[in-house]
Each structure stands twice: as structure tokens, then as C-alpha cells.
Amino acid sequence: MPAPPARYDPAVRTILGLVVAGLLLVTACSAKSDTALPDGPALLKRSAEAMRTVKTVAFTIETKDKPAVPVRHAEGSLTREGDAKGTLQIEIAGLQEIEFVLVGDKVYFKGPTGGFQTMTRQQLMALYNPSAVLTGVPDLLSTAKDVQTQAEEKVGDAAAYRVTAALSQQVLATLVPGVQQGVTGTLWIDKATSRLLKLDLPLTGGSVAVTLGDYDAPVTIAPPAS
Template structure:
């Protein structure tokens, strides 16, 4: 056989192998992914049993929401502590808070702690609602519309499924105060525990990213010294 024929035969053989392998992998990857509806349902069920968690929320760009950044620890009993960065008339103000029962201890960058009621804090931002099964993550996942599994991938080093879904404005507002629209967002759900790890929420002017972690790590919130 001539060198030319050998070369052509080798190319055709290589192409057929690549095509066969590529097609098989794509098909296997697709069929291996669970449905989005199944994933958000399991995630809602898993979240309902959560006793505590940590969270962080941060904006990118200039979305029209007053709370630009927040982080803290959450207890299933409704207690919480952390910090909130809020836009007040174009100026960013950071507030530290400790929420115990119906009392909120709070302070700015300078000065000592003062007190307000839970309802007063809720008018700005109530992070304790996140783990409330009637208001927070459980409802967000239970009411997600048209969930579709996009891929299996790692987020923050954890094996997860990436799921797109339309998320309710009313429920999202418990995590992102001032939100005035439903969102076509992206969720990352832990493969092993089915708990929500991250939410990417595109908004007009930018986006909000919310990250959750340390599920069921004991949280003890104590009042600050006065």
C-alpha cells in the first residue's frame, strides 16, 4: 500500500474513533444528570432539616438593591449574627448585628452596641428568614420554576449539580432586600447532601451572589458585652 493510502486510512480511522468516543461521552454525561425538578425537590427537603448554616451575599456591578454585602451565621431557632453593608443615600455603611430572640444588638464602624427590635431589623434585612422553612430557602427551592440541570461540576471544591431556574421575587426578597423582579438564576446543589451551595442571581445592572456553607455546624449566638 502506498504511503498516501496509508495516511488516508489512518486519518479516517482516527476520525471514526474520535466521533465514536465523543458521541458516547456526551450521551453518557447527559443521561447521568438527574432532572432539575428532582434536584430542587430533594434540596428543599434537605434544607428543611437544617439546624444552622453560614451565608454570604455580595453584589457585582450596580444592581438596584440597598444591601450590597452581608455575611453571618444562622441558627434554625432564628438567632443570627454577622455584618451588613448597606447603601444609605449613596454612602456605604457597615453594621454589625447580633439577633437573639426579638432583640437586635447592632453597631456601626464606630461606637458601641445599641438595640432595636427584630421587626425594625427586618425592615432593612432579616437574615434569620433564610432558614425559616415558611419564608426562606425551602420556599425558594419548592417554588423554583422550570428547573433544568446544566452540568455536574465543583463549586468551592464540592461536587455539585448546576441548575438553572426561574426564582420567585417574593421569596428571593428575604435574601436580597429590595429585589423587585423574579430572576432567571443559577443554583449549585451539593451532589451528596442535596443542600444549596450557591445562587447566582442576574439583575438589571449587575448580579447578586449568595453562598451557603457550614451546614449543621453548631452555632451559639450570644449578646455582646455592653
């Protein structure tokens, strides 16, 4: 014969009800705080400030399909002072691959064959300014419009906020020469440091992705050996 159902004192039932309600409230508050995203304009403002303090950075610029820009690929390291080293693929009467070292006002460069030649920094600027990856990013972030934080997600091993923003053509062109349009780009901002990790730009004919990393790592940039 089954045991009769247990009877609870009304006071006990009231206490149990309060405990359950309290647990539900705590759970709801926790879920809300876990999914809350930072304000977009404030996030980019913090990122612009963080980028102004960067001493060194490694960068990669990669195009997908055929956007109307001459730079197809670039990667390297640069310093706050404007020195840089790396490789560059650029469309000039066909695809040209160039290794470069930029020290002070002098640029050392060479193609797939032969040794290094030299040009001035000003001559290089007519083709590509690698130092703009650092100097131009704070301006890009601080002039962005219609900023919206969309989600939190990983970029490599780093937790980041994914943000969309309307970006100025004039500022973009300093980072990626040849950009002829303002775009709504997607940016990934490091959650811990507020630094820019990645920038994706949809352009006519394709897209350009800029990836930044190895912030403030030691970098030695010196003229190549003769």
C-alpha cells in the first residue's frame, strides 16, 4: 500500500517558494549580465586610445577576389617610429612581389631576384605606407559612425567583440591605398586590451582583411646586410 503524500506546513511551502523565486531571479540576472554587450561608440573610443599607445605590431593585409586596390597582400612588423619590414604584393604592370625594409627616410627593397635597391620613404609612400597601419588606425576608430556591437567571439585565442561601423573612405585609403569608397566594415576589438585585432572591408569586386597581432613584441629593424 503506497505511503500517503507528505504534508508540508504552509510556512514551509512559503519559504520554499521564496527560495525558488530567489534562485530564478539570480539566474535571470546572471544570464543578462553574461550576454550584455558594451556600447559600440564607447568601445571604439577606448580602442582608439589603446591603439595610440602601441609601440610595435605585426600586420597582415589580405585581399579576397579582386577588389579595386593595388595591394594584394602585405605582411610584416612595424614600430611607432615608422620603421617597418616585410613583404608586399602589388599590382603594377602585373603582380609584383617586393621585400622591403624601411629605416628612417631610407627604403631598401628587392624583387624575387637580385639584391636590395634603395628609394626614399617619400617614394614608397606613393605606393604604400606601412606605418599607416599604426598611425591611421586611431583615426579610423575615432571617426567611425553608426557603431554597433554585435557579438562576443574568438579571434584566434583572444576573446573579442565583433563590431560593425561606417568607415571613412579618406581614412581607409591611408591604410589600404586605392580604396575609393566608404564602407560599413566589421571590426574585432580585443576584450581584454581594447586593441584592434581584425578589420574586414567589403569593397567593390571583393574584400580586404587587415589582421593585427604580436602587440609590443620586441622588433629589430635594421638595414639589410650588403
